[in-house]
Each structure stands twice: as C-alpha cells, then as structure tokens.
Amino acid sequence: MFHRYLILVALLLSATAHAQEEQPSISQLLQEPFLDDYYSNVVYGYEIVTDSQRHASRYVGNALNCSSCHLQAGTQKDALPLNVAGMYPKWRAKNGKRNGIGLRIRECFLYSMDGIMPPEDAPEVLAVSAYVSYLSQGEVMGAEPEGRGVPTLPDTGYDPNPASGRLVYLQQCASCHGEQGQGVGVAPPVWGLDSFNRGAGMHGIETAAGFIWANMPLGQGRSLSQQQALDVAAYINLQIRPADPRESRLLKLLEAVLP
Ligand code: HEC
Numbered sequence: 001m002f003h004r005y006l007i008l009v010a011l012l013l014s015a016t017a018h019a020q021e022e023q024p025s026i027s028q029l030l031q032e033p034f035l036d037d038y039y040s041n042v043v044y045g046y047e048i049v050t051d052s053q054r055h056a057s058r059y060v061g062n063a064l065n066c067s068s069c070h071l072q073a074g075t076q077k078d079a080l081p082l083n084v085a086g087m088y089p090k091w092r093a094k095n096g097k098r099n100g101i102g103l104r105i106r107e108c109f110l111y112s113m114d115g116i117m118p119p120e121d122a123p124e125v126l127a128v129s130a131y132v133s134y135l136s137q138g139e140v141m142g143a144e145p146e147g148r149g150v151p152t153l154p155d156t157g158y159d160p161n162p163a164s165g166r167l168v169y170l171q172q173c174a175s176c177h178g179e180q181g182q183g184v185g186v187a188p189p190v191w192g193l194d195s196f197n198r199g200a201g202m203h204g205i206e207t208a209a210g211f212i213w214a215n216m217p218l219g220q221g222r223s224l225s226q227q228q229a230l231d232v233a234a235y236i237n238l239q240i241r242p243a244d245p246r247e248s249r250l251l252k253l254l255e256a257v258l259p
C-alpha cells in the first residue's frame with residue numbers, strides 16, 4: 001500500500017517537473033543553443049514584440065515597438081497583455097469578420113504601427129502568434145484573462161477637457177515624451193508622424209485614458225485622477241498624427257474608380 005503511494009507521489013512530481021520543463025522562461029530559451037521549431041518561433045516573436053524596429057522593420061511605419069503599448073513584452077495586466085490566444089477566433093465589428101489571432105496581429109501592424117499589413121503567412125506573423133500561444137499557456141479557452149485590455153474608467157460626470165489635459169501633459173508627461181510629443185530616448189512618440197495612426201485602438205479617448213490611468217507616468221500608474229487621464233487622452237487625441245489608412249484619399253479614389 002505504502003509502496004503504491006510512493007509511486008503515485010513520484011509520478012506526480014515528475015509530472016510537475018515536466019510541466020515546468022514544457023514552459024521554460026524566455027531568458028532560459030534565449031540561452032539555449034538549439035531550439036525546436038515552436039520555441040524558435042516563440043523567441044523570434046518575443047524579439048519582434050520588444051524590438052519591432054529591428055526585427056519587423058519591413059512592416060513597421062513609425063517609431064514604436066509592440067511593447068510600447070503591450071508593456072513588459074505583453075505580460076503586464078491592464079496594459080494590453082498578450083496572453084489572449086484563447087479569445088480567438090472571434091467576430092469583430094472593426095472589420096466585420098471572424099478574426100483569428102493572426103489577423104489581429106496583422107491589424108496592429110497596419111494601425112498601431114502605422115505600417116503595412118503583413119501577409120497571413122509572413123514569418124513575423126507566425127512568430128508573434130507562437131509567442132501569444134506561449135504567453136497564453138495555462139489560460140482557459142474562451143475565458144477572458146484577468147487584466148485583459150485596459151481598465152474601463154467609470155463616467156466621471158465631466159467631458160474630457162483637452163485644455164486641462166495640456167497642463168497635465170506638460171507637468172507629468174513631457175519630461176519623457178517631449179514637449180512636442182515626439183518621444184525622447186526610450187520614451188516613444190505619443191503624437192506626430194512617428195506615432196500610431198488615427199485607425200489605432202489607442203486613438204480612442206477611452207482606451208487611451210484607461211491605458212494612461214493604469215500605467216502612466218511610467219512606474220507611477222494610478223497616480224493621476226481618472227479625470228486627468230481622460231483630459232490628457234483628449235489632448236493627445238487632438239494632435240497631428242498619420243491618417244487612418246481606411247480613410248486615405250488614395251483608397252477613396254480606388255473605391256470610386258473600381259467597380
Ligand atoms: C499604440 C499602441 C499599440 C501598439 C504599438 C501595438 N498595439 Fe496591439 N493593441 C493596442 C490596443 C489599444 C489594443 C486593444 C484595443 C483594440 O482592440 O482596438 C491592441 C490589441 C492587440 C491584440 C489583441 C489583444 C486582445 O486583448 O485581444 C494583439 C494580439 C496585438 N494588439 C498585437 C500587437 C502586435 C503584435 C504589435 C506590434 C506589431 C502591437 N500590437 C502594437 C495597442 C497597440
């Protein structure tokens with residue numbers, strides 16, 4: 001009897017050890033001399049997310065990395081975490097289609113990165129998909145992961161006020177992001193031609209306000225009032241940035257000309 005118990009314990013222990021083996025950390029993976037196809041894609045996906053400028057430059061049109069918004073390489077709650085493989089495919093109003101994770105990734109290239117939509121089978125898309133699956137290990141299929149997206153701010157009872165937002169920006173944001181929103185050093189641009197375009201999720205005042213309230217100033221998340229976050233989001237929203245590619249003049253012209 002005791003014997004059987006010991007065998008059971010041994011089996012359980014080896015199963016847990018194996019589970020840990022199955023999901024090595026990124027820093028462990030980076031040290032491995034050889035990786036199988038899946039893990040080499042996971043590492044490549046991680047590199048694209050954290051340094052899109054270098055590893056996905058052919059599809060990127062601005063100065064951002066995915067991790068400029070998907071903080072801590074997509075692992076931070078309330079900062080658009082990327083552990084969301086179990087949420088796809090799903091229907092999305094933005095494009096009126098059932099969206100696989102691949103399409104969702106490709107759209108962030110087009111809008112958030114103001115770039116070119118990569119083809120479905122681009123190595124960059126496959127790699128980021130592998131990284132998203134890796135981050136989603138342990139999540140339940142179809143169940144919303146905790147801290148997904150950004151917090152939804154309650155109605156403050158006041159309209160967002162860009163004039164007050166300008167003061168918040170100058171006092172709390174400009175030291176890193178620059179007075180002209182152009183970005184300085186590691187702080188990315190928040191407006192201007194090197195920023196996300198008007199089709200991006202971050203261009204929505206509510207999404208931007210939720211992100212800013214939870215995460216900015218970097219390292220001091222939740223220090224602004226929710227009204228300040230809405231105000232500064234409205235201010236940023238009014239500044240110049242690239243057009244929504246869906247509304248470009250060229251596209252409109254093509255639509256008018258083509259049958
Ligand atoms: C300017 C900020 C920004 C950048 C840069 C950015 N994203 Fe996003 N991303 C968002 C926002 C905001 C959302 C969610 C809002 C929405 O769906 O419109 C989102 C959603 C996503 C989702 C779906 C998340 C979910 O909860 O379902 C994926 C996957 C994703 N982005 C991948 C990427 C990849 C890959 C890159 C880099 C190539 C990237 N994003 C760059 C802002 C950004």
Ligand code: HEC
Pocket residue numbers: 064067068069071072168169172173174175176177186187188189190195196202208212216217218224232233
């Ligand atoms: C201490 C420096 C610092 C301060 C202050 C700061 N940020 Fe940021 N912010 C960053 C960094 C760095 C990132 C990118 C995160 C990364 O790469 O890990 C970022 C990312 C962002 C992003 C998403 C990426 C982009 O460029 O659009 C927005 C929006 C943003 N910050 C807005 C603000 C606002 C609004 C304030 C003031 C309330 C603020 N930040 C204050 C450093 C800062």
